[in-house]
Amino acid sequence: MKSTILLGTRKGFIAYEHKNGQWNTTNLSFEGVPVSIAYADPRNGTWWACLDHGHWGVKLHRSKDRGKTWEEVAAPAYPEGAEVKDGTPATTRYIWSMAHGGTQHPSRIWAGTDPGGLFVSEDEGNSFQLVESLWNHPTRKEGWFGGGRDLPGIHSIVVDPRNEDHIHIGISCAGVFETTDAGKTWSIRNNGLTAEFLPDPPPETGHDPHIVVAAPTNPDYLWQQNHCGIFRTTNGAQEWVQIGKKGTTAYFGFAIAVAEDNPDQAWVAPATADETRTAIKGALVICRTDDGGKTWKEQRNGLPQENCFDIVYRHALATSGNAVAFGTTTGNLFISNDKGDHWQVINNYLPMIYSLQFAD
């Protein structure tokens, strides 16, 4: 298990470190400011804070000394004249995802934004450029729309460690897109997805993958917690298969995490769907599958089972070794050291948690 947890919360960037069997806070930065993503680049240990100032716009800061000092760098910005739709200027409204570009491209960093632009930096984040090929994709203006946020947003960036120019991204609402040439060209990878909010048969885009992740031990195994179930692919998103079952616990939710050592083992954080967006029947539950989604085991031991309203946002569930941790919308932070069989509270009094990452 990695010994640091980074949290992006509604009221700041928070770091926990594990020492002598305890998790303790070691850093609080940007107190009071919403942090959409707290990200540690595993290649060099740089910490990134994606800020969503209510008044002053989206800002990006980095720290090379584990949060002791921070440096503001230019946040991803849309070029002059860029439009969300005809007549609506595009500005960065939110940084919704961040991913390093891999060890072969040590200076490359990706960032996904609302209103739907993917940005890339080739200079360690000193500057970001809009990936025009995706922004100019013929489906974007008419075939993408808001989901979770008012405008389309890129919340998932999955870089293939075997070929770091091969990337899948997840967009709400558009679906999954794939590039094999570092973003020069894109293919839509929504085969097999279903959506109750789209006409039948569904259009090519408009799907709502809440989050897309890859199995570390086999990047062709991709998982997504979708608005309409849970889907998995074993062939690099050529074909998705529904593995959630409507009417059962593991179906609706936002987050998903795949085991580091097993491409068939994953966790989801179920919630009651559109009507309430709360914990199911007032009880918090995590579900784990060990067989690629054929069966799901409910993991409630140590979690509140009454009077609970928590749900888990899409970036707030993660695993490292045998540890699984998640943060909730009402500021509860839980961890399990045995793959979810037993849960412990780290803190009940945090702000709303947007993102959680294990880091060195």
Next chain:
Amino acid sequence: MPTVKFTYALKRFFPGLQQTPARGTTLSAVLEEMETAYPGLRSYVLDEQGQLRKHVNIFIDGTLIKDKTKLSDAFHDNSEIYIMQALSGG
């Protein structure tokens, strides 16, 4: 020469921020001057398309500007230009 005054809230990001005289004859020109004096300030007040951020207000001699897109509101040599945050959030 107009004077630019700032909300205290911006001091968190620009500790040296203070009341600053300007030479520009348009709001855009004045904001460019402020960017020179306080590098990075512009992106806190305007978005990348040059529009006033949604939750930022500019008052000229006590009156809220009308044109938040092109910043064409006029002012005088002795005007006071206030850059304020709107009240919002929680």
